[in-house]
Amino acid sequence: MTSQQGRSTGEVEVTPDPQVLAGLDHWRTLTVAQQPTWPDPDHVRRVGERLAALPPLVFAGEADVLKSRLAAAGRGEAFLLQGGDCAETFAEATADNIRNKIKTILQMAVVLTYGASLPVIKMGRMAGQYAKPRSADSETRDGVTLPAFRGDIVNAHEFTPEARVPNPERLQQAYHTSAATLNLLRAFTTGGFADLRRVHEWNRGFMANPAYSRYEETAAEIDRAIRFMAACGADFDALRTVEFFSSHEALLLDYERPLTRIDSRTGLPYDCSAHFLWIGERTRQVDGAHVDFLSRVRNPVGVKLGPTTSADDALTLIDKLNPAGEPGRLTFITRMGAGTVRDALPALVEKVTAAGSPVTWVCDPMHGNTITSASGYKTRRLTDVLDEVRGFFEVHRALGTVPGGLHVELTGDDVTEVLGGSEEIDDAGLALRYETLVDPRLNHQQSLEMAFQVVQLMRGA
């Protein structure tokens, strides 16, 4: 029920259904898990009004394109690579950091494109990944208890009472930092930086290190494929730009709601803070605020599914988030743990598949494999991460369903946060450059190793 108004330009703008508009605030009547305790709710409302007056960060049409790409991934005609920090920070939104992260994702994507013989959909956990759910609401150090760090959009990481007080002005800072990040991201991916020939040269640089000789065969095959393309007269200039999408966990609804806008083409609401939004494992309650809110926007959306997810939960999530069975609308990002994926995933995939509604299955091999090292660091073993990916492929292969992509916490820098890899980061090595504020990320080299090893998995090795 929409109406159309003619414009002198001849353009037709569709006005939204008032009921659809009202529905966007229904979440406020429900339980909203994992929100900060804002000292002054009226301050949050005022910042929300300011955000609502600012331009959208993405265009609804771009979100529609992504939806069609994810639909292809669900059918096995494309593969999603979604990666970035666990928690972006304002301080690290620098040109170097953003460039290195994009570079890492592009390098991985070239390897995966070759391995899968499929287009790879490139998506950053970037330009908005600032809000974190936490296991505990507070943190105690040396007998002092303060509110937990909930991401730069809420409070500061520094362990002082002032820094940890949730400050709504940070919502606006998150918007501006996202805008700056997205601006550079668009420049890098459309301005020549992402040229396939350059990305291939970077991968050659990576392979120059003898530590990675086990990937030589695949690297040589990619090299030959590129030379073959060149010999055939492939138009490399057409491969100077890439599509790159933004995404984050839609956790802080006081941020997502004001950035939700009505698409003038259709009169339908889109959350224009990012192309893709997902609901976390801690906020996927089927009658909760997060599911309700994302059910009312038209972006492609995801839900993280941990090892305790029942098939009934998954089916209810489908009913709520994709009642029309639209391909590409709903992605299930499973994060079961390497030791659990082979037991917990099959029944879920089988029941969802039997229900008939299209779902794109993606593997997050990070969040089910978090451990505390002997020296006290929150970390993960690269071997566990890769084993979960292997389990994910095995399950889908056995059921004849489609492994549609990977969701990874990574950075483009040489941090030491995840154990293992050919350069063998051990427990003592974690201290060298452990920089994450929340979860451990694969470093640049570990990320590329992952891509090469996933190629081997894709080939059934």
Ligand SMILES: O=C[C@H](O)[C@H](O)COP(=O)(O)O
């Ligand atoms: O991705 C983030 C973490 O897994 C999540 O925020 C919980 O972390 P915590 O157990 O350190 O609170």
Ligand SMILES: C=C(OP(=O)(O)O)C(=O)O
């Ligand atoms: C918190 C996260 O994941 P999950 O909701 O799967 O625990 C995350 O992706 O950083």
Ligand SMILES: [Mn+2]
């Ligand atoms: Mn995380």
